[in-house]
Amino acid sequence: MMGRSHAALGAAVILGVGLVLPHPTAASILSGLVVGVGGSLLPDLDEDGSTVSRVGGPATRLVGWATGKLAGGHRHATHSLLGAAVFGLAAMLLAHFRLAEGLICFAFALLTVRALIPRVLRWSTIATWALAAGAGSLAAASLSPGRFGLLVALGCLVHLVGDMATAGGVPLLWPLPRKIAFPVLGHTNSVREHVVALGLLGLVVFFGDVTLHRLVISHYTAPGLLASTIHPLHSFASWLSTTVQAHR
Numbered sequence: 488m489m490g491r492s493h494a495a496l497g498a499a500v501i502l503g504v505g506l507v508l509p510h511p512t513a514a515s516i517l518s519g520l521v522v523g524v525g526g527s528l529l530p531d532l533d534e535d536g537s538t539v540s541r542v543g544g545p546a547t548r549l550v551g552w553a554t555g556k557l558a559g560g561h562r563h564a565t566h567s568l569l570g571a572a573v574f575g576l577a578a579m580l581l582a583h584f585r586l587a588e589g590l591i592c593f594a595f596a597l598l599t600v601r602a603l604i605p606r607v608l609r610w611s612t613i614a615t616w617a618l619a620a621g622a623g624s625l626a627a628a629s630l631s632p633g634r635f636g637l638l639v640a641l642g643c644l645v646h647l648v649g650d651m652a653t654a655g656g657v658p659l660l661w662p663l664p665r666k667i668a669f670p671v672l673g674h675t676n677s678v679r680e681h682v683v684a685l686g687l688l689g690l691v692v693f694f695g696d697v698t699l700h701r702l703v704i705s706h707y708t709a710p711g712l713l714a715s716t717i718h719p720l721h722s723f724a725s726w727l728s729t730t731v732q733a734h735r
C-alpha cells in the first residue's frame with residue numbers, strides 16, 4: 488500500500504475510534520490523529536524510498552536504512568505483530584525524553600498534514616511546517632508516554648491490515664516466514680487501491696465533521712448528530728460562531 492493510502496486508513500480508524508469515546512477533547516482528537524497517522528506509516532521505515540523514510544531528509548533516511556538492515560528487508564520484521572509491539576514500546580520509552588518525543592511528533596504531524604491536506608490548500612512550505620509544528624507540539628504536550636506508545640502500536644496494526652489487503656501480504660507472525668494476505672486491493676499502487684484511498688479520505692472528512700460537531704455541541708443524540716452533519720461548512724460555521732460567542 489502507498490503512504491497516502493496508509494495515512495488515510497490510519498486517520499479513518501483513529502477518528503472512528505474517537506467517535507465512540509465518551510468525552511473527547513480537541514487536544515485528545517488532534518494528538519491521537521497525529522500520532523495514529525504517524526504510527527500507520529512507521530512499518531515502512533524498512534524501505535529507503537518510503538514516505539516515512541523521506542520525511543526528515545538524510546537523518547530519517549539513515550534511520551530507515553538501519554531499520555531495513557535490522558528487519559531483514561522490506562515487509563519483514565517491521566510488518567508483524569512483534570514489530571508493532573516493538574515500535575509501540577520504543578515510542579513509549581522515547582516519550583520520556585522531551586526532545587525525542589517533540590521531534591517524533593513534529594515528523595508525524597508533517598506526515599499527517601501532507602497526507603490529509605491537498606497541496607493547493609496548504610499555501611506554502613512555511614505554512615505546512617508551521618501547522619505541523621503547532622499540531623506536533625500539542626501532541627507532545629498532551630499525550631502520556633503510555634498513550635503515545637499505544638497509539639503508535641495501533642497505527643502499526645492498521646498498517647499491517649492495509650498491507651495484508653495487497654498481493655504481497657505481511658509476515659504477521661514473524662519470525663515465522665509465512666506471509667498472510669487477503670489481496671482485495673490487488674497490487675500496491677493499483678487503481679483499486681487509489682479508489683479505496685479516495686473513499687477513505689471522504690470518510691475522514693465525514694468523521695472529522697461529526698467530531699467537530701461533538702466538540703461544539705455538548706448535549707447531542709447520535710442519530711440527530713449524524714443527520715445534521717452532511718455539510719462540512721455547516722460544522723465549521725457552528726464552531727466559528729460558538730468560538731466567537733465564547734470570547735465575547
Ligand SMILES: [Zn+2]
Nearest residue numbers: 530531566650
Ligand atoms: Zn508496509
